[in-house]
Amino acid sequence: MPGQTQGSARTDPAKPRESPLGLGVRALLRKRSSRVALVVLAVIVLIAVLAPLIAPYDPAAQPDIVAAKDLPPSIAHPFGTDPYSRDVLSRVIYGARLSLMIGVLATLVSLTFGVAYGAISGYAGGVVDAIMMRFLDALLSIPRLLLLLGVLVAWPHLSIGALILFLGLTGWFGLSRIVRGQVLALKHAEFVTAAEALGASRRRILVRHLLPNLVSPIVVAATLGIAHVIVLEAGLSFLGIGVPQPLASWGNIIYDGSDQIARLWWMSLFPGLFMVTTVMTLNVLGESLRDVYERR
Amino acid sequence: MTPLLSIRDLRTYFYTEAGVARSVDGVSFDIGEGETVGIVGESGCGKSVTALSILRLIQPPGRIEPGSRIEFEGKDIVTLDDNAMRDIRGNRISMIFQEPMSALNPVFSVGDQVAEVVRVHGGVSRRRAWDRAVETLALTGIPSPEERAKQYPHQLSGGMRQRVLIAMALIMKPALIIADEPTTALDVTIQAQILDLLLNLQKEFGTSILMITHDLGVIAETTSRVIVMYAGEVVEEANVTELFAHPHHPYTEGLMRSMPHIGHDTERLNVIPGTVPAPTSWPQGCRFFERCRYSWDLPEHEHPPLYDVGANHKSRCHLAKEPQRRNQPHDPLVIREGAGAA
Numbered sequence: 001m002p003g004q005t006q007g008s009a010r011t012d013p014a015k016p017r018e019s020p021l022g023l024g025v026r027a028l029l030r031k032r033s034s035r036v037a038l039v040v041l042a043v044i045v046l047i048a049v050l051a052p053l054i055a056p057y058d059p060a061a062q063p064d065i066v067a068a069k070d071l072p073p074s075i076a077h078p079f080g081t082d083p084y085s086r087d088v089l090s091r092v093i094y095g096a097r098l099s100l101m102i103g104v105l106a107t108l109v110s111l112t113f114g115v116a117y118g119a120i121s122g123y124a125g126g127v128v129d130a131i132m133m134r135f136l137d138a139l140l141s142i143p144r145l146l147l148l149l150g151v152l153v154a155w156p157h158l159s160i161g162a163l164i165l166f167l168g169l170t171g172w173f174g175l176s177r178i179v180r181g182q183v184l185a186l187k188h189a190e191f192v193t194a195a196e197a198l199g200a201s202r203r204r205i206l207v208r209h210l211l212p213n214l215v216s217p218i219v220v221a222a223t224l225g226i227a228h229v230i231v232l233e234a235g236l237s238f239l240g241i242g243v244p245q246p247l248a249s250w251g252n253i254i255y256d257g258s259d260q261i262a263r264l265w266w267m268s269l270f271p272g273l274f275m276v277t278t279v280m281t282l283n284v285l286g287e288s289l290r291d292v293y294e295r296r
Numbered sequence: 297m298t299p300l301l302s303i304r305d306l307r308t309y310f311y312t313e314a315g316v317a318r319s320v321d322g323v324s325f326d327i328g329e330g331e332t333v334g335i336v337g338e339s340g341c342g343k344s345v346t347a348l349s350i351l352r353l354i355q356p357p358g359r360i361e362p363g364s365r366i367e368f369e370g371k372d373i374v375t376l377d378d379n380a381m382r383d384i385r386g387n388r389i390s391m392i393f394q395e396p397m398s399a400l401n402p403v404f405s406v407g408d409q410v411a412e413v414v415r416v417h418g419g420v421s422r423r424r425a426w427d428r429a430v431e432t433l434a435l436t437g438i439p440s441p442e443e444r445a446k447q448y449p450h451q452l453s454g455g456m457r458q459r460v461l462i463a464m465a466l467i468m469k470p471a472l473i474i475a476d477e478p479t480t481a482l483d484v485t486i487q488a489q490i491l492d493l494l495l496n497l498q499k500e501f502g503t504s505i506l507m508i509t510h511d512l513g514v515i516a517e518t519t520s521r522v523i524v525m526y527a528g529e530v531v532e533e534a535n536v537t538e539l540f541a542h543p544h545h546p547y548t549e550g551l552m553r554s555m556p557h558i559g560h561d562t563e564r565l566n567v568i569p570g571t572v573p574a575p576t577s578w579p580q581g582c583r584f585f586e587r588c589r590y591s592w593d594l595p596e597h598e599h600p601p602l603y604d605v606g607a608n609h610k611s612r613c614h615l616a617k618e619p620q621r622r623n624q625p626h627d628p629l630v631i632r633e634g635a636g637a638a
Contacts (some may be wrong), residue, residue, distance in 0.1 A: 126356075188355075188399040197351050197393075198386030198413045198464060208412070212403045 024219060027292040034288040037281040046280050048096040057087035059094040060246040068246055073266050080266035082256050088130045091248035092271050096251045099275070102233050103226040109168025110175060110225055115211070115218060117172065118179030123187055123206050133180070136173055145169045148232070152241040163236075167229050175221045177293065182214050216293035223286035227279040234275055299326035300471055300504050301350070301368050307361040308342075308349045315576035319345040319358070322451035327472065332498065332505040334519035334536070334553070336512060340572045342528040343508045345381050347474045350506070351389060351491055369471065387417045390465040394477040396457035396539035400449040407433070407445025432463040437493060449587045455486035459493070466497060472504045479514060491518055513554055516540060521608075524548050527572055527583035530602065534609040546588045569627075582614065589625040590615060 028034040047054065057063075061184070068085035071077055079088035121132040147170050152158065158166070186192065187210065195209050230250075236242035237251025238258065250271040257267025298451070308320040320342040325335045335343045349360055352373055358365075366373040369388065391411070393399035401409060410429035414420060420428075433441040436459040449457055458478065465473050465523050475494065479487040495518060496507055507519055515536065516523055522539045524532040524547065532545040543549045550568035570587040573579060585591050603616035615621055 189538070190395060191401045193348075193353060194391070194393055194399040194461075194464075195401070195412075196353055196385065197391040199382045199384070199416050200386075201382060201416075204416065209401055213401070215403070285465055 022287050024216070024292055028285065028288055031288055033284055037284040037288075039286065040277060041281045043195070044096055044197075044274070044281075045100065047093055048100045051093045051097045055087075055090040055093045057090040059086060059090040059248045062086055067120060069266055079270045080264075082253070082267055083259075083264070084256070088253065088267060088270060091253050092250070092274055095248040095250045095271055096254055096274060098160075098247060098280075099230050099233060099251070100226075100278070102160070102167065102243075102249070103229040105164045106167035106171060106229045107222055107225040109165060110171035111218065112172075113169065113221055114172030114175030114221075115179050115214070118176035118181075119183050119206060119211065119214075121176070122180035122183030123202070123210065125184070125187075129180075136176060140173045145235070148236060149239075149241070152236060156241065157244060160247070163233075163242065167232060171225060171229065175225070178217050178221060179214055180225070182217060183210055184211055186213055192243070220286055220290045220293065223282055223289060227282035227286070230275060230279055230282075300329045300331075301327040301366070301506075303346075303350070304367075306346065306349055306364045306366060308345050308354055308364070309361055310358040310577070312357060314574075317575040318528055318578060319575050320349060321578065323525070323528075323530055325405065325523050325530060325533065327479060327504050327506060329471070330498075330502045330504055331521065332495075332507060332519045334507045334509065334515040334522045335525055336509060336515050336522060338510055338527035338572060340575065341525040342575075343525050344476055345509050346525070347391065347476050347506065350474060351385055351391060352376075383417070386413050386464075386470070387468045387471045388470050389398040389474065390468065390470045392458075392461050392465045392473060392475040392478045395481050396454060396461050397449060397481075399461055400457060402449055405446050405448055406452065406457075410445070410460065410463050410467060413464050417468055428467060429463070432467045433460065435466070435497065436460075436463045437489075438463075454482050455490065458482060458486075458490050462490070462493065463498070466501070466503075469501055470503060472506065473498075474506045474508065476508045477510070478507075480509070480511070487514075489579075494518070511549060524551070527578055528575060529583065529612060530610075531584065531612040533602070534606070538606060538609055542606065542609075544605045544609065544615070545584075545613045546590055546615070547584050548611075550587075550589075582611045582612075584613075589627075592621060 024242050027036060035222065062084045065085045068081055071081040071085075073080045077089065079092060082088055082091070100287075117136070121136075122128045124132075148166060151166055152163075154295050155162075192205060192209060195205050200209070233242055233249060234251030234254070237249050238255045240252075240255055243249040243252050253271040254268045257264040261268055303326070304324045306320055306323045307318065310319055311316040312429050323342070325333070333565050335346065337343050345354070345358075348354055349364075350366055350368075350373065352360070354360060356483060360374050362374075364374055368384070371380070371384075373384070376384070378475065400406065404412075407429050410427035410432060411422070413427040414428050415422070418425065430441045430445050433445055438444050438456060438459050444452070444456070449460075458481075462478075462567055465475075473494075478494065479490050482490060491514065494505065498504070505518075507514065509515060519536050522532075522534060522536050524539075524545065526545075526547050532539070532543070532548045534542075534544075539548065540552070543552055547568070550566075554567040554568060556565055568587055573583065573586070579585055582588070582591070598614070600612045600614050602610040602612050605611045605616050
């Protein structure tokens with residue numbers, strides 16, 4: 001530190017703020033692949049948010065179940081129609097809404113549990129930490145998909161809320177390990193001792209001093225987590241046990257056409273494209289963020 | 297007048313797998329109001345553990361042994377409950393850490409961190425805390441404090457960061473500031489500035505300072521009374537002028553002999569041969585015995601008490617009883633080669 005004394009003493013006070021979040025966003029904008037990903041993601045989010053305005057038809061309407069079913073793409077129905085004569089484009093647009101919402105909300109649930117569990121375990125240390133980690137090991141030994149399948153088979157017809165809750169509740173184990181590791185590494189940092197020496201309570205130190213230092217791994221985990229939940233939800237819906245009809249999610253649109261997947265190709269191609277694009281952009285962003293934060 | 301801080305028989309032990317490390321082993325001293333006391337000693341002598349004990353920041357497996365007493369403003373810190381202890385930390389006693397980069401939280405602006413101290417203790421508004429933080433940063437000589445307060449630690453120089461830490465320590469106008477090697481991580485030119493700053497602020501606020509360092513230069517420049525620690529014990533205590541004029545304990549003497557002197561053309565610096573023994577196995581008798589130039593058979597078996605060797609001058613050395621031994625220095629019993637590297 002002494003070496004850089006003079007140089008950094010004069011770093012321009014004009015550009016004072018450099019928080020981890022700002023740093024991440026600026027780094028994302030510098031790289032072309034993540035710039036593209038951001039734009040693509042923004043478009044998809046916009047589509048999801050504005051679904052009622054841009055969808056040409058009611059996604060649940062079945063105008064003519066005999067004459068208008070299984071229509072291939074045309075001007076009137078760019079993505080074709082499904083076996084119930086519903087417009088696939090409208091369903092894909094509404095599906096974006098639901099799939100993203102499920103991804104974001106379930107990830108929020110995961111974050112809440114993962115961060116709280118990991119932080120408490122790491123900060124408490126000792127016996128508490130050991131017990132909490134063994135419990136986590138037990139949870140981690142059950143495959144997530146199996147857990148979800150079990151729950152959804154035992155309770156079919158779960159509401160969307162319950163589905164989100166279950167997706168979230170099965171998604172925090174890995175994150176809590178990361179958080180615990182970070183807290184463990186940071187809790188003996190000198191700035192933590194310094195905070196204690198200045199009279200901060202344990203809770204204040206955890207919430208005010210440690211958690212903000214975990215923003216980077218949490219943001220990365222969240223970005224990748226949303227992508228993972230979207231895929232999981234699609235998988236469950238494809239098996240017919242995810243999002244209930246007549247709601248549209250990308251997974252259950254594909255499921256509706258899965259009986260005749262070769263003939264009704266538009267029913268899996270278009271929602272599939274949307275899903276793959278979304279998941280890819282999220283993964284690109286997550287990886288770029290990880291690069292930025294780990295390079296520091 | 298009762299002293300501000302009075303430590304009696306402080307023992308802080310660490311229960312490690314290698315055994316019980318008696319890092320601080322029966323330390324007693326006082327700090328008066330407005331006084332600057334220095335603790336000097338080499339790494340591992342227990343000076344930092346003493347500092348952390350005063351704030352009761354010893355983490356398991358370490359603990360302050362029952363029977364130790366740390367009296368501060370009429371309260372016994374050793375037995376105080378956690379809430380009351382938190383009221384003291386940062387408010388009545390605060391601490392300046394050695395490494396200003398790692399003592400600051402990297403993700404908050406420095407102004408936030410100074411203001412945080414007020415918010416922990418003050419119950420004042422965010423706005424008011426920020427204003428006080430900026431005022432205090434200005435006091436520590438940070439130019440354009442309003443702008444600097446918004447910056448993050450990595451954007452400041454080492455000296456600036458240390459000023460921020462001083463601001464954090466000072467903002468509640470504590471009665472005692474513990475400065476643990478406050479200048480060790482800084483450039484020499486900055487060191488002098490920081491010490492001057494500390495002393496000026498001390499005059500202004502009447503704060504007592506406990507200056508912990510291994511640097512006799514810092515001691516000479518800043519303190520009025522000095523405590524020399526070795527192997528978890530106080531081995532010598534005196535006023536600063538007395539100590540430099542008449543060091544009594546062979547360890548203190550060795551520390552002074554190992555200082556470079558301007559004008560003396562020496563090929564190599566004197567060293568104290570050997571190393572500090574492990575805190576898990578202090579020697580039975582005199583703990584400095586193996587490294588001492590005057591050691592003889594007796595102290596091996598008898599642990600020396602703190603002898604009075606002058607006005608307010610104490611030394612934990614049997615030379616107090618047999619001063620004529622000082623005329624016969626010899627090579628200590630340890631092998632010289634091992635010491636040459638140290």
